[in-house]
Amino acid sequence: MPGTHAPAPARQAPRPPGPRRARGGRPRPPLLLLGPAVLTAAVALLPLAYLVVRAGEDGPAAVADVLLRERTARLLLRSLALAAAVTAACLAVGVALAWLTVRSDLRHRHAWAVAAALPLAIPTYVAGFAWISFAPQLAGAPGAFLVLTACSYPYVLLPVSAALRRTDPAAEEVARSLGLTPWQVFRRVTLPQLRPALTAGGLLVSLYCLSDFGAVSILRFDTFTLVIYTSYQASFDRTPAAVLSLLLVAVTLVLVLLEWRSQGRASYSRVGGGGQRPARPVALGRLAPVALLGAAAVAVLSLGVPAAALVHWTVVGASRGLPLADLAAAAGTSLGYAALGALVTTLLAVPVGLLAARRGDRLPRVLERISYLGHALPGIVVAFSVVFLTVRYAYPLYQRTPALVLAYVVLFLPLAVGAVHSAAAQFPPALEDAARSAGARTAEVLRRVTLPLAAPGIGAGAALVFLTCMKELPATLLLQPLGSTTLATQLWTETGVAAYSAAAPYAAVLVLLSAVPTYLLGVRPRVAGGGPR
Template identity: 60%
Template sequence: MTEPGTRGPKAPPAPARTATRPDTAPAVSGRGRAGRRPPLVLTVLASVAAALALLPLIYLGVRALERGPGFARDVVATGRTGQLLVHSVGLALVVVAASLVLGVSLAWLTTRTALPAARTWSVLATLPLAVPSYVAAFAWVSARPGLAGFGGAALVLTLVSYPYVYLPVAAALRGIDPAQEEAARALGHGPWQTFRRVTLPQLRPAAAGGGLLVALYVLSDFGAVSIMRYETFTLAIHTSYKASFDRTPAAALGVVLVLMTVLLVAAESRTRGRAGSARTGSGTARPPVPLPLGRLRWPALAWCSAVAAAGVLFPLGTLAYWLAVGNSATWEPARLLETGTTTLLVAALGAALTTALALPVGVMAARYRGRVAHLLEQAAYAGHAVPGITVALALVFLAVRYAYPLYQELPLLVLAYAVLFLPVAVGATRAAVLQCPPVLEDVARSLGRGPLRVLREVTVPLAAPGVAAGAALTFVVCMKELPATLLLRPTGMDTLATRLWTETGTASYAAAAPYAAVLVLIAAVPAYLLGRHRT
């Protein structure tokens, strides 16, 4: 993105040149270069990341076919599987639609209008990232027990996942050249026509990528649907694993979930479009002029207030209530400090590994079109829709058989985080690289720089802010992860999430409140920085 600059009072805006080419065009485009192969080292690194993401699929394949294809087919071809499919797909569709409405509307209000205290509202819009789905579900169920079921699950998952849409859409709105919208208005188009014909097509990749992350989050969520008692694939798989030593039925259900993921990724890729665009000239280095809200000012403030109250204030108020209800016997400062330190350590390691693995995949997806790059990007999304318990059992299976020294050790837990949350970092990296003008890389190559040197000296520095934002987001989701952490954590090690779940499981809500409060407080720091970074 270009930095805001100053402009003379009478200087007319100089429109930026935008290159929009189909896949077959040999010229520069925002997505990449057709006919140019990526460096071998980049392909190898991206292949390693994709192979790690596919590890759970190897486990699922072995387990699902352990008793023969016929048995797996009988497990899948039942009425219960159809019901789970309807529940999971219906929940994902509702949450994605609601998240798109919340995320796009809040992004538009906070970035393109004269909304009072827009920066504050922008930060508040990102803070639900700090609230784990199981904490939000507990807050709503404890206040309204009748909310359990589909409605409660949809409400909770929407409130905790809409920032996945808000953040990329807000970033895209800030990156759009305002001269294009001004030109459309000068040609007689009204505000709605300008938004629909000029702005919305440029927001489509960001909104589609955010919607995909929301859908994958919903399909893989365990905490919220468990507390809300709404049976989806993840809850059914978890129940099957706990109810029997036979892993085949659960593995067969997991295969169905993976197939749903493949279809979602393919649909998002088509929605993103085949053509890409990026600036090839400097254009106008100025921010857009905020649109006055007029009589819509108070409804806009009421909308932002309602979302912030439901997504942030209500869960925090519930935690404050349980903290007040508790007494000194429920507080264990030494254990709380130890658990918080451990949580920071494992989340930081998970975010670092995930970002390192995502960098080559994101660069290939943004700059090098082709079948290989497309397959590697799709493979990176495989682990995100597989339930955390399935990823954990896959890694246990592989560690016990082939790498026993890693069994119940910290590296295995960190690897599980990388497999689960690789799409979060890949999406951020891809979006950051797409924002970098490819003409700068062409200039570097014309001066004799090799592909890897261009990547190291030009692409990565330009994309660093977006990559860092993706790392912060990955850190937050690693902190909140529950099923894989419960199974893979080393003996005697607890995180804030596992302690919170343990206390909640015994209905010790006052004892669980300190761990939930510290978890939300720590996760709020990177969420706050993400909001500030986007303003």
Template identity: 60%
Template sequence: MPTPETPAAQDSAAPSRGPAHPAGAPAPAGRRRGRRSAGARPSPALFVPACAAALLAVLPLLYLAVRALERGPAHAWDIVADERTAALLGRSLALTAAVVPACLVLGVSLAWLTVRTALPGARAWSVLVTLPLAVPSYVAAFAWLSAAPGLAGFTGAALALTLVSFPYVYLPVSAALRGTDPAQEEVSRSLGHGPLRTFLRVTLPQLRPAAAGGGLLVALYVLSDFGAVSLMRYDTFTRGIYTSYRASFDRTPAAALSAVLVIMTVALVAAESRTRGRARHSRTGRGTARPAAPAVLGRLRLPALAWCGTVVAVAVAFPLGTLGYWLAVGSSATWDPTTLTDTALTTLGVAAAGAALTTLLALPVGVIAARHRGRAAHLLEQAAYAGHALPGITVALSLVFFAVRYARPLYQELPLLVCAYAVLFLPVAVAATRAAVVQAPPVLEDVARSLGRSPLGALREVTVPLAAPGIAAGAALTFVVCMKELPATLLLRPTGMDTLATRLWTETGAGSFAAAAPYAAALILLAAVPSYLLGRHRT
């Protein structure tokens, strides 16, 4: 994914608007400092905590290498070559192969209808089709399983994951449609090509990078999902790893299966990169971008409205309606309001701690990635993204191994769970921090340094206040995903502690749908508040 240049880099690449600087004369102080801040080595006050964050992020990969090979390569190969592993591989790939194309169809069609056509209420529909992002996969699985128990298995898992994942395709494709040059489509229409042929031969190729990126996110989400496949009782790698961990004191099989899952993830990322290629699509004209004229639907107006309404009904209205039904059926005999309140407060506290630590670790990494160029800065940023390729259950296993071997007092304690959240969601906070710091002019830091402030002082008094809204948005998003995280929480939570996610998983696994409904409703309600604030921040 391309990353924006820093302001300093953009300034150095821009043509000069004033008289040329005399040859041999010293460069102006401001420009000289700006170049040094973009390319010089990071300050130790930033570099040391950034290295600590990167080390924490790559810890799961080190664990996999050590644990999988602990009893020798031959033993690890026997596990990988086992028939059960091959079965898990086939089932995981089959589920991915079913969900990704379905999400591509839903995401691309809805994006085209809401962005490029005169669809009635297009703005409202564009908001409604993004709401499934607030529904955890295990909540969607709970809703469908409680309404139709016969869906358990592949069909139910594919349905639940598709309905919560298609916004990952819709969002980048709709953004690409808004930024694509309409002139090429107009030329195609002027040459006598109809709307369908123009879409297939002109518009769709321009959407390929965005669609491929969204499809990759869906594939990674499906491979790392644990809640939906567990509730639907469909064995994939994540469920196999969890079962292996719980069934034996030997952790080598779980580590070997996790290593296979990581290899699958790397292969998917490489395949998406090759599919995307070096294609670049940009405007052909000069000046400001011109929005495309919305296509008139005509006789397709009612089918388009029916399509949007059906998707919103099954992805949003149905889960909410199912929760409402079970809330009406249930009573204080099936769930305890006091327990619900305590669990909700625990969830908020754990998620807040996870978001705080993740944001704190992401700050030095994001600043270095935005303000410095070079191999060290690149390696730190890439290391911070290591957790993005790992499922929560693999991260949890690595931290269990680390705690038992080297930090026994942390085993099954809250700090270990908070560290797991930091590993899993550090990329979310780093991306938000980097984007916010890039938008803060580096010249203001140079001014602070010229007034005697240290690099850390300039960061604290200038950079962080300017980037605070973007950093806060990243913290809010991290808070939401921490609340919904399930597998790492199941393995690392302190004894006797429950979150809304784990309580929902426990009650649903026992078939107590009425008892599980309040926890699902509370989880969606709590996640909706920061999600709404994020939406207001971005509009």
């Protein structure tokens, strides 16, 4: 009709911004995290840049000469064989102990869980010193395999235990109700859910074995790390050591790529709260005595022998008087360096771990893998690269605390990144998507949703880095500020002249201080994860 107007269409309220999507429907990584993650990867690449510069100084012919030596091939085979054997043993021991302490009715299983994690507090050079002082015939490959396995299996135990506590027990209960045996349930239902934890733990063990220096040097077993250290110390020509280090980096890249492919594109996040319900313990029945005997044997080999050696030599040293003032000073210095290293490393690892857990595109996954490179390098190589960089480009930082902290960051980034990644992968991206669809900005989603949910993993990663910084030896030897000493460096000095009674008090204090974060790593995940009590 004239004079009338059709009603104007109702104006729709603007839709709140949803998560940005990349090709294929996956969320793109937020720029808020991408910048810090790229910075973290650049820090991790610093030693590699140093090695490339150093190895190329004498030309391709010198590089080829080192690579084609028969000794290089022999070292490669020995190092890979040791890493493969230790990784296989750690996977078997770590998975068995994790299942026994989380999902079975093993008597006093919570006490066994704490005891199983405590070997993390014992540096490999302390364990090697303990075994060689009791059984000198173990020098060589048998001793290196035994010591590295006894010290490294918690790297598998802890992530597998955390995964067992967080996975939904309903699927296992249904499988048992259908008549499957406990072994069939574990193989068909439980084990596939543990794949991310197994691959991450196995990779850490492999890299740890390839980069270990303390145990192989005390037990006199030639590997890449020992030969690189000898080459650095015995010659002014750094080219052979740099070439061998680059070969070690190449091996690391192969291992990381294999781990990357093994995970595939499967999603392991949990939807809902089913994983928080305590699982019904599996009855061991007639196997209970065998399980107890196995747990006790692992505890004796990994804790009993080192503890007995420390007690023996500490008693011998106490009869001559303990240097209490020196012990206190070294302990305070160790705690300060380790705390600072853990703080900086965790701050740099958080953006990488969070982005990699979401896997919005290829870049976050590449950044995560780059962060693993430094962990395979011997501490001596990382230390020399930091010396090179500070002398050439930042001389005021030479022999200062920031240089030592930088070495800790490069060496131990994977420990924090892996913990953050595992924690973030356990909660579904739908929670963050829901917050964005409600109008929350990226920074607010990160602060109110992502970081609180990932907090247990971030804390565990910080504790693990703190623990490892306390035990780090080669980098600390070369980079600690002038006039300072740590428990590890003083222990190494005394052991180098076979003064076992003088070294034992420093080793005992180091183990006691390291036991605190180790205890927290063994106990706190059970509380946070809601596992059986």
